[in-house]
Amino acid sequence: MSAAHSGEVGAEAIRPPGATVRRAPSRSSRKRESSESLNQNGHRVTIDQVAREAGVSTATVSRVLAGIGSVNATMAAEVKRVAATLGYRPFGAARDLASGHHRSIGVVVPDLANPYFYDIIQSAQTAAAKDGYRMLIADSGGDPATELSMCEDLLSQAGGLIVQSSRMDVTALKSLAAHNSPVVLINRVEYGVDLPHVGVDNFSAMLEICHHLTSLGHSKAVYLAGPASSWQNQERWRAIQQARMMGLEATAITAEPTIQGGYAATDAALVERPTAIIAFNDLVASGVLARLRELGVDVPKKMSVTGFDDIVFAKFTQPALTTAVTPRAVLGEQAWKILKARLNGHALPEVPLVKAEVLIRDSSAAPPER
């Protein structure tokens, strides 16, 4: 261990006195480089300035602004006035550091351009905001490799995470769970991974769609499947296979879970000569509808098409889409509820899979007579 520098007596004789003191100026010059949240003079307005100006202690300013503890009304008003005049804005990082926890949660989704996620994000954001939390969002691009590092990164900024990670591999999930991270999974149930989750009961909903189809008289369908590794896809496919007992024969063809994906996969689906096409989700179904229109295949007279999710546009496709309504706003709220309990050290609330109601619109009808 080397000798102490400025604290050691002998060293003091060698160095000019006040060497340590001289650091302060260089400090402040460093800060001037960034212009974030600085006032006209290029300095950040701190709580100390407000306190000095208002003639009170920083503790009091803190109390007034946080609205906790009892403070003399006149004093409080003065503090607020000074804070407003100075344009004081608490520096979040300092607050978080002092209080020991972040006031943000992170949300990771595979594709921010997908309308499915926005209802979740919106409701989660609203719910979290009510409890004073902000929301960080990140688009993983659906890449399993970056997903974990993205989560790790967000976890250094956020108190907890809501993760919609259909693809992220189990090892990554386990690593998250192992470090005891406050993470809630959306639409993914993974046995053997100790992470709470919320999700839609995909199985029941898809079974209901199949039932709707068979009761209409369909017996041959094609399932335009989503990503093979996705839990949602697995559940939906499991339901379709189970529907064999109801007399529905189905083959699966994988498609990109997008409009383009549905559009592109339609021709291959037609080769199977089905009377119904069960799409992984509404996006895919929309693509199918567009392609069938091009091909002159009448929906629903010649072909029934079903979607999943009931995104806002499902009602306005031509014809309007028969689909399963996944209550995404509920998912967002539930996710926050669990995360909040987790952050506060409470017992995690038990939340069952959310039921999705099947909405029959105009894209499904009895199959054509043979």
Next chain:
Amino acid sequence: MSAAHSGEVGAEAIRPPGATVRRAPSRSSRKRESSESLNQNGHRVTIDQVAREAGVSTATVSRVLAGIGSVNATMAAEVKRVAATLGYRPFGAARDLASGHHRSIGVVVPDLANPYFYDIIQSAQTAAAKDGYRMLIADSGGDPATELSMCEDLLSQAGGLIVQSSRMDVTALKSLAAHNSPVVLINRVEYGVDLPHVGVDNFSAMLEICHHLTSLGHSKAVYLAGPASSWQNQERWRAIQQARMMGLEATAITAEPTIQGGYAATDAALVERPTAIIAFNDLVASGVLARLRELGVDVPKKMSVTGFDDIVFAKFTQPALTTAVTPRAVLGEQAWKILKARLNGHALPEVPLVKAEVLIRDSSAAPPER
């Protein structure tokens, strides 16, 4: 001013020595309450622990993890190994406080469920992430009153803000500008407010739509207008009025800027007996299309309909929508570019309004013969 407490000699005699020292334990017990980012023992893993375990100083750990400065390779490897083993995750707030700036930017939009914003959010997030910034997102619900406080709130957590605030009043904007806040406005040009902005050239694009319509032979149109206070709406309407010189007579009817809004306003538009309906955006146009279909009005034979924005669904409406392609991804990137320059104290890059290309699809054609 009252006398100092523990620093005063007289007081020392009264209180037991070491009174202040006793605070430490109560501190740590406070922290145990929150379970965020704590390891199995209920403690946060800090850089000190990593340093001790790896037998180096915290400075070295910091350098290794930040990847700056030169560190002995063996030492670096060991530090990384220890950090991984311990599940060390830097506490973002401490980092931000020490370095003096937040590594997040905030984005405020009036409605997260509006697909218009998806591309902006996605591209801005991607661009910012490349520079090591996270993205905080907030839904103001379009309420002008909450918008400012939401911005203020975010500014205490974020280095800067990207604001899409069609409604926020000028006073609020000025207050933001007055405090020298790093804010970039999207799709709003406000003279007299010293805040940088990026936006689409709504005027030219709408003029081009009008030109398209007049060249087709239309002379009577209805504009289904967006929010009156919105800059975008004002620009678009200004273009339509200018189109009178091209022989296009148009009246404006205000509609909610949603699918439902377009649907609901269609009947009122028809009263004017136009041959074309110019919708504020694609959402409104979709609603119009849905209502016209219900009414049995053939588009485009009996009625032309145009949208604006080219959201992903515009291509798949029936008929496919003629619209102006607003390059939203570009907007997001530009916004970040400006914000970044602002945060780094560089001169703000000059960015002109982005041109929107008009895409003629199937919802517009020559008006019916009289």
Next chain:
DNA sequence: CAACGCTGAGTAAGCGCTCTCTCACCTTTG
């Protein structure tokens, strides 16, 4: 071979808040 860079790594001073302690000053009680 001495004087002089370099380099790599340690030391420790804050960053701007929060919150526990502590005490001065009042208001109740016995």
Next chain:
DNA sequence: CAAAGGTGAGAGAGCGCTTACTCAGCGTTG
């Protein structure tokens, strides 16, 4: 009227990092 109990506000110790400053240990030069 003294003792006990409240209550409001100040003091100041950190929170976990980053980074300026410092210096020991070497490799270069003249």
